[in-house]
Amino acid sequence: MGYFNELAGGSKNGHYYLGNSNVDWGQDLLYLKSWYERHPQARPFFVSYDLPLIDPQWVGIEYERPGLGPWSRHRDGRKLEEVGPKPGWYAISVNRLHELDWDVEYFKHLNPVGMVGYSMNIYHVTPDDVKRLHALWAAEEEAIHANDHAAAR
DSSP: OOOGGGGGGGGGGGTTTTTTTOOOTTTTTTHHHHHHHHOOOSSSSEEEOOOOOGGGGGTOOOOOOOOOOOTTTTOOOOOGGGGGOOSEEEEEEEGGOOOOOOOGGGGGGGGOSEETTTEEEEEOOOOOHHHHHHHHHHHHHHHHHHHHHHHHH
């Protein structure tokens, strides 16, 4: 499961070429539970998992869902300050990084500190990371408004 040859960058990078069931059928959920148990300092713990029919709580992982990204189609008018991650530890399915809902695409601006199997990236988000992301989004939002204003002229 989740094997990609060296030309595709190996199994750790294959998700850039193929996604969904080519990468994840839930095979790494028990590895995630083992990681979670070995890292009690990794709290709070947030998970964005690709398989809606399988809840990581079923195997004993206590978690919250990550905050929505600034360009998420589910943002529903939330202010920029109300979106994005909180400081903590995150397990993000590599499939979720590429989904068109843009809910957690902001993790592409962060470096994973580890990987569980070949389908889950682990991130440690610090308060400085949160500030950096919010500054980036504020600048992007300002540029969008400036372009909209210029186009309206």
